[in-house]
Amino acid sequence: MSWKAGSKLEKLLSQGHFVVTGEVGPPKHASPDGILRHAELLKDYVDAINLTDNQTAIVRMSSIAAGVHVLRAGCEPIIQMTVRDRNRIALQSDLLGAYSLGIRNVLCLSGDHQSFGNHPTAKNVHDVDSIQLIRIVKDLRDEKRFACGEEIKEHEPRFFIGAAANPFADPFEFRVLRLEKKINAGADFIQTQCIFDMERFERFMAMVRERGLHKKAYILAGVTPLKSARAARYMQQSVAGMIVPEEIINRMEKAKDPKAEGVAICVEQIKHLRTIEGVAGVHIMAIMWEDIIPTIVKEAGLYPRPQAE
Amino acid sequence: MIVAEAKPLEEIADLLGEVRKILVVGCGGCVTVCLAGGEKEVGIIAAALRMMYKKNGKELETLEVTLTRQCDPEYVEMLEKYITDDVDCILSLACGVGVQFLAERYNKWVVPALNTKFAGGTIEHGVWEERCGLCGECILHKTGGICPIIRCSKSILNGPCGGSQNGRCEVNKDIPCAWQLIYDRLKALNKLELLLEIQPPKDWSKARDGGPRKVVREDVRIE
Known part of the structure; x- marks a missing residue:
């Protein structure tokens, strides 16, 4: 078998394993200690770890540097790359650098607008958009060409x-x-926004299957364990592009132990997602609560993790 | 048109500082239409400045002239007879183009009275909104006549991004999502297939960063 990239993530997905990925936000300082600790903690419970790229437009350690720390801890990184802060020259340069450092997975994003972050007066770049970045990364790999057409x-x-x-x-x-457009541009795997409205996600997946997209790319369903009813309400009201049904908020409000309820909901969601045709894995985004991931993975019956052959 | 907005009066007075006689120059073009720098505004700003200086115990003399257009040397020339030695400063109520044309032509200190905002139009009386990003290569035929370069917060060419909800932009609920508008319009026109095509990266070299852009029409040049 010849691999596109040969990453562990690619191998596990192509071998039909139900994949689990996690997410770690790099720190707002220059020490790798926190990342190393998280990677150490997660390495037996997830197959790969996403490193966010200055998420919500707040300055943090670069996703590539953080990815190298994850790699050193014996875990596979997925570096996120947004088009908000770098033009096509810097993006390609960083891709060459990241690959030279052993990184093999990249998630291409447009990025949160700078007005949400801690430098709202910054100039955004948006030289290319996320779909154009996907095509650039694909052309680097499959056409051996830079975005300008020049041969590598x-x-x-x-x-x-x-x-x-x-x-x-x-x-x-x-x-x-638009998902189809991303796949046509070259996306091999997809990670979705966190799912709370399961009914809408099921409708989405039905349309995905109708167009055969689940056979063209691996779709990892995003989940987020809720810590409190307040956090759920905040996501419902203040996070763009998110739907949190009242029913979930009610459950969190009524719970004696909201954290345990949040984990229970997340585990239920994962078990349900596993039954949906076309869902190739889950992506657990436990924001500021990375330590809970092993518990969720175990309770969802996804431990131990498979080895890539 | 180019839409501009007057700087606060205090700021203008601050920029002028110790002057005794100034030439207040309006423009009959875009800034007259957007009620920022026409003949009427010249009168208002000149009177307000005189009063302000008087209140502070200073004398300020103002000469008021409004040119047909400040972005045209032919009209800028007509200012010559007002440029006397005792004029300390020219206060231009034009957009940034007009201010520069005056500064290039006359050996006088020129102060801008306006902030130049954008290329746009009148939405309702007293409200103007941006429409064109002046990117140098129009793609409105692909997007149903709605410009994603300037109306999408991320200038995305393959939108909408994941932050679009209920027709609104993630940045602010007051901003309509340009890509929702594009989608609705193309759907109504039965041209949704335009959105399925992957738009390649834009040629930004036509937009900016190469020094001032120039349009040359050989067919209408003299000589």
Whole structure:
């Protein structure tokens, strides 16, 4: 078998394993200690770890540097790359650098707008958009060409290419078509926005299957364990592109131990997602609560993790 | 048109500082239409400045002239007879183009009275909104006549991003999502297939960063 990138993530997915990925936000300082601790903690429970790229436009350690720390801890990184802060020259340069450091998975994103972050007066770049970045990463790998068309004479970077999909954004009926556009641009795997509205996600997946997209790319369903009813309400009201049904908020409000309830809901969601045709894995985004991931993975019956052959 | 907005009066007075006689120059073009720098505003700003200086115990003399257009040397020339030695400063109520044309032509200190905002139009009386990003290569035929370069917060060409909800942009609920508008419009026109095509990266070299852009029409040049 010849691999596109040969990453562990690619191998596990192509061997039909139900994959589990986690997410770690790099720190707002220059020490790798926290990342190393998280990687150590998660390495037996997830197959790969996403490193966010200055998420919510707040300055943090670069996702590539953080990814190298994860790699050193014996875990597989998926570096996120947004088009908010770098033009096509810097993006390709960083891709070459990341590959040279052993990174093999990249998730291509547009990035949260700078107005949400701690530098709201910054100039955004948006030289290319996320779909154009996917095509650039694919062309580097499959066409051995830079975005300008110039040939890469040797050692082209060969990434397993990820993209995001948000079934909860609008216009809903266009979301599947845009996912198809990302797959046509070159996305190998998809990680979705966190799912709370399961009914809407099921409708989304039905449309995905109708167009055969689940056979063209691996779709990892995003989940987030809730810590409190307040956090759930905040996501419902203040996070763009998110739908949190009242029913979930009610459950969190009524719970004697909200954290345990949050974990229980998340585990139920994962068990349900596993039954949906076309869902190739889950992506657990435990924001500021990475330590809970092993518990969720175990309770969802996804431990131990398989080895890539 | 180019839409501009007057700087606060205090700021203008601050920029002028110790002056005794100034030439207040309006423009009959875009800034007249958007009620920022026409003949009427010249009168208002000049009177307000005189009063302000008087209140502070200073004398300020103002000469008021409004040119047909400040972005045209032919009209800028007509200002010459007002440029006397005792004029300390020219206060231009034009957009940034007009201010520069005056500064290039006359050996006088020129102060801008306006902030130049954008290329846009009138939404309702007293409200103007941006429409064109002046990117140098129009793609409105692909997007149903709605510009994603300037109306999408991320200038995305393959939108909408994941932050679009209920027709609104993630940045602010007051901003309509340009890509929702594009989607609705193309759907109504039965041209949704335009959105399925992957739009390649844009040629930004036509937009900016190469020094001032220039349009040359050989067919209408003299000589």
